[in-house]
Amino acid sequence: LFSVSAPCALKSNTTCDECLQNVTCLWCITTKKCIEYPVKSILPSNSVCPLNDARWGLCWLNFQILIITVSVLAGIIIIAILVCCFCCCKCEKIGRKREDMQMERQTRLRKDRQKARRSEIQMRHDEIRHKYGETNSFFCVA
Structure with a gap:
């Protein structure tokens, strides 16, 4: 019935589009890593991925610009x-x-x-x- 999405870490070194198919994943452009979105801290820290390089939801939308716009x-x-x-x-x-x-x-x-x-x-x-x-x-x- 429902397909369970693969963990975000398994989609590292793929593409942003593949990573962001799972809503809980965050793509970091510089490291090309697909990581679990840090829900507890609301915003991902710079050690995880700089806001300017983080993508969540849409690959073309810069996370920093998204936050500023909202x-x-x-x-x-x-x-x-x-x-x-x-x-x-x-x-x-x-x-x-x-x-x-x-x-x-x-x-x-x-x-x-x-x-x-x-x-x-x-x-x-x-x-x-x-x-x-x-x-x-x-x-x-x-």
């Missing part, structure tokens, strides 16, 4: 996420300010209308007092 892409993604978060927070804050200003404007308009109504009612009361000859502010009820 790091740069990760950095760009993180910066993009931070910028998006900053913009969203700022837009939300601007929207809230706009709502607050609108509420304040509506409150001011309401107070102005109330003041106008009060003065209108006061004018009517004054007219009624004047019409019936009462000068004080209390109506006399007999």
